Amino acid sequence: MSGLHERHLAVSPDWLTLYYRNPLELTHGDGRHVWDADGNRYLDFFGGILTTMTAHALPEVTKAVSEQAGRIIHSSTLYLNRPMVELAERVAALSGIPDARVFFTTSGTEANDAALLLATAHRGSNQILAMRNSYHGRSFSTVSITGNRSWSPTSLSPLQTLYVHGGVRGRGPYAELSDERFIEACVADLEDLLGHTRGPAALIAEPVQGVGGFTAPPDGLYAAFREVLDRHGVLWISDEVQTGWGRTGDHFWGWQAHASNGPPDILTFAKGIGNGMAIGGVVARADVMNSLDANSISTFGGSPVTMAAGLANLTYLLEHDLQGNARRVGGLLIERLRAVAAGSPAVREVRGRGLMIGIELVRPGTGEADPKAAAAVLEAAREGGLLIGKGGGHDTSVLRIAPPLSLTVAEAEQGAEILGEALHAAT
Known part of the structure; x- marks a missing residue:
């Protein structure tokens, strides 16, 4: 040792x-x-x-970090922050969400935690639908919606979590069905589950489950879920912490594989946008993002240095x-x-x-x-x-x-x- x-x-x-x-x-x-x-x-x-x-x-990112650090490293969200505004503008445009607002955090856990706060405040409900085999972070609230026993150390929770079928195509009770029948069965399960609830705030789902072993449903499942969720007024949160920024190749965001009826209500991201710098964030429609009726800031979210890294990295990713x-x-x-x-x-x-x-x-x-x-x-x-x-x-x-x-x-x-x-x- x-x-x-x-x-x-x-x-x-x-x-x-x-x-x-x-x-x-x-x-x-x-x-x-x-x-x-x-x-x-x-x-x-x-x-x-x-x-x-x-x-x-990556020289473009290290140069941007060094130059920004030489000017000012930290200011908090209490002051105008040019790199933060510029990156927020680009993320909002890329998100596909109309009238999007962006809030930066320091991790995917914190991004998902913020998304849960927004959804529960907007809907006035502490019920959350999550996928079996999912992982959403290590905070008290995100652990409580993680459907993977290996990463969920407590059953205590500020939320009531109900788990839905569909995140794993190759295992479980519907594994032998065709893709079309698989989607039909998962939608029927969701419909049945909603008939026994008092109005959940949101469904949170990874388009490709990361910690769960890179499992995914057939393309179109979450679009089919969205039709049901919309009828019940339930929000859709797409956890793009691992799938975002083009990693899946076919799409820039994972939700776009299920995009027949538009983008999610809330989108979370983190991991690669800063190429190693600590950046996470939430994108949501203005009416959802503005649901909070109390003060809120972020001391470290949107740091000028991490935002400079994100801008340089995103530019490189798109240009190449x-x-x-x-x-x-x-x-x-x-x-x-x-x-x-x-x-x-x-x-x-x-x-x-x-x-x-x-x-x-x-x-x-x-x-x-x-x-x-x-x-x-x-x-x-x-x-x-x-x-x-x-x-x-x-x-x-x-x-x-x-x-x-x-x-x-x-x-x-x-x-x-x-x-x-x-x-x-x-x-």
Whole structure:
């Protein structure tokens, strides 16, 4: 055990997870690669949990951060903030929400927490509909709407949460149905659930469930849900913390795969917009955003430095069509991963969209999740020079693959080869 690891254990909570038997200290990065304190180089296929979205040490972002820090680092939302207004204007326009208002936070947890506050205040209800297998953050309120037991440490809650079918296509009571019948069954379940409630404030849903193992419903499910929700006056919150900014390749936002009847009432974002800087936020229609009848500010949300990073990163992402790159290179990567996984009886499914790919591992010959195999593959991939993540609603048995969106074809091929070797060595 390293000296730094010992010091970490002495001052950190037991539940603060570290990857690997011998945890890594990452010291620097460049592009799609990072280096540890021993000088080892790794191809990064997890990006600090989908947060280094564009590239490590992207010059445009580091320059913007340095220049803004040289002017003023902090002011709070009590003062006019040009970078915050400029980024809010761009986010509002990109959101698709009419008459949109934007509130910046410092994390996805805080963004979802703010969305819950807005929805419950607007509707005068503390009931929330959430998806099974979901994850929305680590605060008291967001834990209470997280439908993933591994990430929900308490049943106590300020909200009454009711869970809906549909976030996981390949497991559960409707898994064997066609996509059309799957959607019909989930809509019928939602209709039935609403018949037993007193008027929920909102449905919150990840278009692709992140911590849950990159699972997703058929395209169009949330549009079908929206028709039901609108009849009951229930808001739709799209949690885009992991799906936003073009990561899925096909769309800029995950909700657009379900977009036949327009954008959500509330949209939350975080992770990659700052390329590693702490930015989250909420976008909502003006009437919803203005529901609060008490004072509210943010001390650190909308910091001039993080807003400068967000502006530079968003500009780079759009000018270099990283959404298109996620679609093209992500499509190639998922096919390569399916090919290398084909010979492994431990692989139940390789799924995903764009550069958001999951490999679900099971005990061979069964459908039972195999978290030990996932941990072994994680270690083997590291030995081969590749960093990946873990997740899943069945005891973290899904390998999560989400490289920076600037990933090259050569790096995709290299990563798939390393991961194929790791799968066959560890399962």
